[in-house]
Amino acid sequence: MTRSNLVGGEMLNWSDLHPADARPACTGAAATALLTAALQPDDAVLIAGPHAAELITAVAAAVTSVDLLVRSAPDAEELAEQLETTKGEVFCGSLDRFAADEPGGAAGGAAGGAAGGVAGGAVAGDGYHGYDVIVALDGLDRLVGPDTAGFSWADGLERLLGRLRPGGRLLLGAENAFGFERLIQPDITAALPRDEDWARDVTDRAPAGLKPLQAALHDAGVAVTQTYAVFPALVQADVALTSVDGFAAVVAARAVATRNEGPTLMDPYRVVLDAAAAGLALELAPAWYFVIGTETPAVLPEESVPGGDGVLLEEHLLTALRCDDQAELRRVIPEYVAWLGAGGAGSPDNVIRDGSSYRLFGHAQELDVVEHLTRFARRALESGSRQPWPAAADPHALTARLASMAGITVPEQEFTPDEVVRPRGSAEQLTTVARLADELAHASARAILFEGTVSGIRRSRPYRVGHAVMNPARVIRRRLKRVLKKVRR
Structure with a gap:
């Protein structure tokens, strides 16, 4: 039976599972896919830090036993009740108080029962061999509470590695202190301290940047098997990629743009794609996963990035717009409309063009030809893309111009100010204003x-x-x- 144990440094009036003014526990399809790829049925697992309840229960159902280390006392009680039929224990407190000689239910159950287990666990000593897998996808920053001072990120990593058996696997997450959010998020309230941002020495935080993190892992004697760029955030890992280029960049850009739907400094979708084209998307990713001790797929979830050659139709059309290649527009748009007429379904943002052939990327959309072109027109205007015609923010006029290239007449309609589409990013808005002024x-x-x-x-x-x-x-x-x-x- 799972039970809750206080190890010291626990937070009695706090919840990471149900935060009032803090980040939620980490979750997401990429996190689930990583655990599915890395875990084996006979593993003894330690999950350290705030992870969503559904993530924890999925792990518990897939392995022999699982222990938890959380800092919140209410969370510990809630999780102990949910895992009542699971072999393992819930430890409540800070990582610095979770000593190496602490009883370990999962580790002992798998490797040290003969050494004198306590409640199905094992004490440190000759019979203690540690955990097969340690999961810390939320990182190390939220493994301690405000009572802990002077406990650095390197100390936390050393403490976790000390609980790992020889040849064990570590799944570690880390947030980027200078990622895409710093470039696209203008909300000044995001800079205000939250309840969890208590005063701690800056040296207690994770190293800032991918290369410093990789160097810190190397200094700790850790050989990283796989490094993933995580999008759109560590607490909402929708997709994780080992390289961010081609269609993978499009998937990452969509994830970031979806998370930043309000006013932004720059168009999130465009920023990610431009960074990928410059080879900087991995370093600017919102977060990373480091996999130690096991091989995992290059893309998580595996089906999230399409295979094959080609280019996103939207990108091809935007390039033609930017360089005033109206001949290419007049050639490609009729091809695309003909493909739609032959049974194809998809707007330019989820259709791949390979030579003169087209295929769907993602889910089909139940729209007619003009609606597909309108969707592209709106996205082009929202991105602040340059147009070969006089600048305007009327998607109907742009749609009519594009449709005419395929011999389609779009009925005129009365212009209303509500139809004006402004670029999403402040930078693109200023560019549009400058173009209009010119x-x-x-x-x-x-x-x-x-x-x-x-x-x-x-x-x-x-x-x-x-x-x-x-x-x-x-x-x-x-x-x-x-x-x-x-x-x-």
């Missing part, structure tokens, strides 16, 4: 030139002669109209 300046200059030309014509001798000749005829014509009107009455 077009307005050019239009004003042309108007001044035209007005000067007309004024010059009016001052010319031929114009004045013609005006003198024609003016009497106009006067007579107006008078005749008035006379005829009176006669009719």
Whole structure:
């Protein structure tokens, strides 16, 4: 029977599973996929730190036994009740108080029962061999409470490694202190300290950046088998990638953009793709997973990134827009519309173009041809992409222009201000404003030139002669109209 044990440094009035003003426990499809790939049925597992309850129960159902280490007393009691029929124990407290001689239910049950187990566990000594797997996907920062000071990230890593049996596996998460969020999130309230951001020495935090983290792991004698870039956040790991390029970059960009739906400094989707093109997406990832001691797939979940060659149709069309390649637009859009007419389904943001063939990437969307083009028009305007035509924020006008390239006429509709689509990012908005100001300046200059030309014509001798000749005829014509009107009455 699972039970809760206090080891010291526990937080009595705090919850990481149900936070009021703090980050939630880590979860996500990538986290689940990593555990599925790394765990074996006969493993003794320690889960250290805040992990979502569904993640913990899934692990408990897949392995021989599982121990938990959490800092929250209410969380420890809740998890002990949920794992009542599971072999293992719940330890409540800080990692620095979780000494190497602490009884370990899962570890002892798997390897040290002969050494004199306590409640199915084993004490340290010749019979204690540690855990087969230690899971710390939330990282090490939330393994201690406010009572702990001077306990560095390296100390935490050493303490976990001390609980790992020789040849064991460690699944470790780490948050990036300078990731995409720093580039795209303008919300100043996000910089305000939360309840969990108590004053701790900055040296207690994880090393900032991928290379310092890798160096710290190397210094600890750890050989990393696999390094994943995690998107969109450590606490919501939707996808984890060993390399961020091609279609993997598109998947990562979607995850980041979905998480940042409000006002942003720059378009999240575009920022991730541009960083990937520059080879920087791995270093700027919101978080990382480090896998030690086992081989795992290059993409988590494995089906999240499409295989094969080609390019996302949206990217191909945006490139043509940016470089004013209207010939390519007039060639590709009819091809795409013909593919839709032949039974294809998908907007340009989830269709892959390979030569002159097209295939779906993701889920089919029940839209007609014009609606697919409208979706692309809106996304192009939201990204602040340059257009070969005068700048505008009217998706209907842009849709009509694109549809005409495939011989489709879109009925005109009355323009309303609500239809204006502004770029998502502040930087793209400023770029659009600058482009509009430039077009307005050019239009004003042309108007001044035209007005000067007309004024010059009016001052010319031929114009004045013609005006003198024609003016009497106009006067007579107006008078005749008035006379005829009176006669009719």
